[in-house]
Amino acid sequence: MASSSMARGSSWTAKQNKQFEEALVMYEKDTTHRWHNIARACGKTVDEVRRHYEALEKDINNIETDRVPIPNYTPISTTRGYTNDHRLMMKNLKLK
Numbered sequence: 001m002a003s004s005s006m007a008r009g010s011s012w013t014a015k016q017n018k019q020f021e022e023a024l025v026m027y028e029k030d031t032t033h034r035w036h037n038i039a040r041a042c043g044k045t046v047d048e049v050r051r052h053y054e055a056l057e058k059d060i061n062n063i064e065t066d067r068v069p070i071p072n073y074t075p076i077s078t079t080r081g082y083t084n085d086h087r088l089m090m091k092n093l094k095l096k
Contacts, residue, residue, distance in 0.1 A: 010044070012052065016042045016044065019041050019042035020042045020044075022041070023037065023038040024038065024053075026041070027041075
């Protein structure tokens with residue numbers, strides 16, 4: 001769930017968020033009445049859907065530009081094949 005949307009007073013259930021994500025895939029950018037269709041799919045208003053989308057874009061941008069700190073996990077036993085070096089390597093991976 002996009003964290004910024006919660007700060008703006010619109011609460012989203014996990015089900016509504018999943019419906020939102022599925023509707024984004026179904027109704028691409030060039031779809032006529034895209035926001036109305038997405039709003040109907042997840043039971044929200046057009047304004048709520050647009051704000052949620054903007055918050056999602058902001059969250060993704062923050063993640064992709066390393067503005068979200070890596071969680072401070074407790075060291076994992078090296079017997080499982082993971083070390084702190086492995087954790088640092090994971091930081092530099094990018095999803096495509």
